[in-house]
């Protein structure tokens with residue numbers, strides 16, 4: 001089994017259509033993975049049963065629902081996530097200060113860490129202009145990250161390339177979560193800003209999210225083991 005600290009740093013995205021698929025996929029890699037990420041596809045279909053996979057398999061759960069609504073609604077959804085024992089939950093920083101403040105207050109002392117999503121990686125500068133935002137994606141992301149921080153949210157989802165700069169902005173205790181992780185030899189799929197597991201750890205990523213490189217591998221268990229070993233090696237070198 002992978003050493004506990006390295007395992008806790010690797011999150012497997014359960015991007016599967018059904019609970020049965022997700023359970024089978026997670027069971028194959030649980031020795032190397034400490035966190036299971038439940039996203040919209042699985043949660044909309046299977047609901048809290050998907051969250052229960054974490055307790056069944058000895059992993060924390062990252063509920064990636066990217067909440068964005070009026071403050072009262074998000075506050076109550078955060079309370080529901082706490083009720084289910086979720087460890088990480090995403091909210092859109094674009095929901096504004098009052099939404100973020102209220103969510104942060106609800107999560108305080110609960111064991112749930114909120115993660116702010118800034119500018120979706122699918123958006124570019126032209127998309128922002130169309131939305132009436134004149135800042136570049138980079139500047140807008142920094143503005144939203146600072147807003148989340150000032151509202152008491154000390155976690156962020158960001159690319160490997162942004163970790164070092166955002167660490168300065170958010171401080172040493174912030175939880176910086178990086179998707180877009182690709183083993184050096186593999187395909188990048190539709191991810192544009194990718195980094196290897198070792199590069200992510202060296203840049204200061206707190207939690208690495210990996211989906212397709214494990215899910216679609218010929219041998220998912222061996223792939224997850226190799227990624228966890230790369231994390232452990234980079235931690236040892238750091």
Ligand code: C5P
Pocket residue numbers: 013015039120121157179180181189191209210211212213
């Ligand atoms: O398959 P892959 O490793 O690209 O999976 C990455 C996971 O992280 C997916 O579940 C995706 O929704 C999520 N994600 C992302 N990029 C972001 C935020 C979340 O890829 N900016």
